[in-house]
Amino acid sequence: MYRYLAGSLLAVLVGFVLDLIFGDPSTPLHPICLIGSLIAKLEKGIRPLTANNKLKDQDVHPLGEEQTRHGAELAGGALMAILVILISTGIPLILLCVCYRFVFWLGVALEAVLCFFLFAVRSLKKESMNVKRALESDTEGNEKALVAGRKAVSRIVGRDTQALSKEGVIKAAVETVAENFSDGVFAPMLYMILGGGVLGIAYKSINTMDSMVGYKNDRYLYFGRFAAKLDDVVNYIPSRLAALFLILAAPIAGLDGRNALKIWRRDHRNHASPNSAQTESAAAGALHVQLAGDAYYFGKLYKKPFIGDDDRPIETKDIARVNSLMVAASVLSLIVMTVIKAIFLWIFAAL
Numbered sequence: 580m581y582r583y584l585a586g587s588l589l590a591v592l593v594g595f596v597l598d599l600i601f602g603d604p605s606t607p608l609h610p611i612c613l614i615g616s617l618i619a620k621l622e623k624g625i626r627p628l629t630a631n632n633k634l635k636d637q638d639v640h641p642l643g644e645e646q647t648r649h650g651a652e653l654a655g656g657a658l659m660a661i662l663v664i665l666i667s668t669g670i671p672l673i674l675l676c677v678c679y680r681f682v683f684w685l686g687v688a689l690e691a692v693l694c695f696f697l698f699a700v701r702s703l704k705k706e707s708m709n710v711k712r713a714l715e716s717d718t719e720g721n722e723k724a725l726v727a728g729r730k731a732v733s734r735i736v737g738r739d740t741q742a743l744s745k746e747g748v749i750k751a752a753v754e755t756v757a758e759n760f761s762d763g764v765f766a767p768m769l770y771m772i773l774g775g776g777v778l779g780i781a782y783k784s785i786n787t788m789d790s791m792v793g794y795k796n797d798r799y800l801y802f803g804r805f806a807a808k809l810d811d812v813v814n815y816i817p818s819r820l821a822a823l824f825l826i827l828a829a830p831i832a833g834l835d836g837r838n839a840l841k842i843w844r845r846d847h848r849n850h851a852s853p854n855s856a857q858t859e860s861a862a863a864g865a866l867h868v869q870l871a872g873d874a875y876y877f878g879k880l881y882k883k884p885f886i887g888d889d890d891r892p893i894e895t896k897d898i899a900r901v902n903s904l905m906v907a908a909s910v911l912s913l914i915v916m917t918v919i920k921a922i923f924l925w926i927f928a929a930l
Contacts, residue, residue: 581928583679586687587775588920591768593687594694594776595913602701610696610780614667614787621659622792626802629655652801660788660806667784672777693776697783699763700909703756704902706735710752711898714745735759737790749893753901754870757825757862758855760905762786765824765912766817772916785810811853818854821908822847824915825861828908832865834900839864842887849884856886863887865904866897 606612629651671693679686713727728748733740736751743751766786771779789810792803822843829836842864843857849871850856856871863870867890871883 581924582683583686584924584927586679586683587690588772588917588924590687590690590776591694591771592913592917593691594696594771595698595700595768595909597691597695598698598700598702600701601695602705603696603699610667610671610693611783611787614663614784615791617666618659618663618788618791621662622802625655625659629802649801653804656792656802657805659792659802660785660809663784663788664781668777668781671780675775675777690776694771694779697767697771697776697779699759699767700906703735703759703763704906706731707752707756707898707902710735710748711895714748714895746893749895749897750870750872752898753862753866753868753893754859756898756901756905757859757870760825760862760908761818761821761854761858762814764905764909765821766814768909768913768916769817769820770813772920782813785813814854818857819847821912822857822861824908824912825858825865825904828904828911829861829865831907831911832900832903834865834904835867836865838867846884846886849886851883860886862901862904866893866900867891868893868897 603609629648675686675690675693678689710728710731713731714724716724716727725745725748728745729740729743732743732748732751732755735755738751740748740751767779767782770782774781785806788803788806792799793807793810794800794803826836826839826843829839839861843861846860846863847857849860859870863886867888869885869887869889871886
């Protein structure tokens with residue numbers, strides 16, 4: 580058992596290094612792409628079973644009919660989520676068990692590749708820095724750079740970007756780096772350290788479902804609720820630990836750790852999600868900027884509180900700064916988790 584646990588830890592470390600070197604590969608065989616396809620197919624197959632997703636040609640619905648429809652959608656969404664998790668984790672679990680059983684180092688290599696797919700440090704930095712470069716591409720101050728920046732940031736955020744100002748584009752990029760440090764780097768790392776690539780892929784399957792069906796709109800308000808709530812649960816502790824590591828890493832990145840702690844303590848609840856403002860508030864404090872505020876999603880305005888203090892105007896350099904903070908926190912958290920896991924393995928071997 581000790582050998583397999585040590586091999587799994589080694590796989591996480593190798594996967595992290597591979598991500599720093601190569602970044603997230605763009606391929607239809609990417610595990611997250613395969614999970615996304617699975618979610619779409621299961622939704623297509625399960626939705627008809629919920630019957631009458633929309634009651635047509637009626638302005639007033641009997642209460643019982645609405646409750647029946649909503650209950651069916653909730654049950655269908657829960658069934659879809661359970662099947663996605665079982666299939667997404669079952670296949671790699673079987674493959675890894677076979678490899679570890681017969682060729683140990685093949686198991687380590689396969690798990691390292693799986694862990695590599697689950698990290699997003701380099702790709703998150705690359706995509707957000709593309710926004711910075713786009714905004715700085717035109718020194719004449721006309722609209723070309725802003726249009727390019729809006730297009731670049733639309734690749735990494737869910738909000739509407741067509742009407743964003745330059746400040747809005749920068750804020751969106753900074754916010755997505757801060758928020759995705761938790762669910763794109765720290766949380767997968769934590770779950771992989773705890774349970775290897777299999778637990779990591781279980782987490783990412785839940786996170787992917789939330790990004791696809793966890794919307795509070797007519798289509799997914801009930802069908803996607805189970806996935807959305809499950810995502811809140813699995814991110815509850817990781818998001819708070821991620822904020823802590825951003826605070827600890829702020830001085831390493833040349834930023835203000837004390838103010839990061841201050842703003843986090845004050846503003847970590849300034850979001851409809853129980854988790855999203857955790858890392859955003861820590862990053863806002865470290866940078867001494869104000870994030871969040873009202874935003875449009877799918878043409879609808881959502882009122883959102885601000886996070887952080889408006890100590891100074893936000894600037895394109897803040898995208899580079901938040902990336903330095905994200906990388907520093909990623910490396911620091913991996914070192915701390917690895918040391919803790921190594922101590923655990925040493926104690927386990929000594930028993």
